[in-house]
Amino acid sequence: MSARWQAIRFLVAGGGATLADALFYLWLTGQGLDARLSNILSYGGSAILAFLLHRHWTFRAREGVLLSQGGRFVLMVLAGLVLSTLLVWLFATRIGAVPAKGLAIGATLCLNFLVSRLFVFAVPGRS
Numbered sequence: 001m002s003a004r005w006q007a008i009r010f011l012v013a014g015g016g017a018t019l020a021d022a023l024f025y026l027w028l029t030g031q032g033l034d035a036r037l038s039n040i041l042s043y044g045g046s047a048i049l050a051f052l053l054h055r056h057w058t059f060r061a062r063e064g065v066l067l068s069q070g071g072r073f074v075l076m077v078l079a080g081l082v083l084s085t086l087l088v089w090l091f092a093t094r095i096g097a098v099p100a101k102g103l104a105i106g107a108t109l110c111l112n113f114l115v116s117r118l119f120v121f122a123v124p125g126r127s
Contacts, residue, residue, distance in 0.1 A: 009058040
């Protein structure tokens, strides 16, 4: 599958997972939970959803070893979580929790696609 179609599928699948992330975050912060902890919980839950969608649909990487892909995905998610939480931590008190989360989502989007395509779900011999 071409990089273009993978990017489109990545946006659709990732968009669904990101929507789940944002809605869960809004609900948690609406319950009075700290923005940073809310971000960790919502990001983690959406990461599981994203892995399943990307493995089976976006990159069609079902032939890859689940544990290997899962391990690489966890590394990517942890890096994204650090970046996302850092941005929320830096900006939530300056611009508000919701705009800070939007900034964090945007900052991790392109990075996650490249890392997913080239590292997490890469299949040797397949372009």
